[in-house]
């Protein structure tokens with residue numbers, strides 16, 4: 449399904465990004481595993497992909513660093529020959545009520561979650577425009593769709609990702625480049641493991657399916673949007689949240 453395609457997945461050392469990288473590789477793509485700090489875990493993802501005969505490369509880069517992202521994209525294209533799929537998954541939370549939220553916590557979340565996606569699209573789109581093809585999938589969040597108390601920074605960044613997705617979809621459509629977003633609900637990863645049991649239980653009451661989601665349930669939708677099966681879909685936000693945003 450994705451044979452011959454080159455995919456770059458940001459924040460692929462853990463959680464949802466890891467599952468996206470493995471799923472794209474299972475479908476035949478050569479995958480660049482971007483990570484920031486978790487080198488050992490990124491290597492494990494590479495090993496897993498190679499264990500079933502897939503192709504994977506590691507690339508350390510802080511997506512918030514504009515110049516470093518430019519270098520990463522240039523090196524990926526030089527080494528792999530093309531860039532067909534970009535998945536903007538890298539993200540962080542620094543939750544607090546607005547009265548307690550520090551300016552640096554607002555800035556850090558915006559820099560990684562929103563500006564990080566701008567940085568990669570800015571540099572990857574140059575290559576995709578040349579190729580006259582490409583698939584960009586941005587990971588937003590139910591918090592960006594609905595807003596979430598205690599997450600002013602995160603909700604704003606993820607709503608920003610939706611605006612970025614729609615603007616880019618319009619701008620790149622004439623070259624047949626699809627740009628879509630996936631808005632996960634509550635997914636079991638390190639990010640949500642940090643929540644207290646009470647907070648988790650309260651969240652589950654907001655999920656019509658009555659359970660949290662698995663990273664694989666996000667990765668499968670990303671793989672679909674990255675494939676030719678989704679060739680006529682652009683500018684959309686697909687909620688994968690067990691019904692949370694209904």
Ligand code: NAP
Pocket residue numbers: 458459460461462463464465482483484485486487509510511512536537538539540560587588589590631632633634635636637638639640
């Ligand atoms: P996670 O388990 O905390 O993993 C985050 C990933 O992002 C790690 O691979 C991390 O890499 C990477 N990362 C963080 N800062 C980075 C930076 N500056 N540059 C490059 N990579 C960076 O998170 P997750 O739950 O899998 O979330 C993945 C995405 O889904 C995020 O965008 C998140 O906002 C979104 N999401 C998650 C949920 C959920 O319930 N889990 C719900 C909605 C949306 P290193 O460890 O190498 O630093």
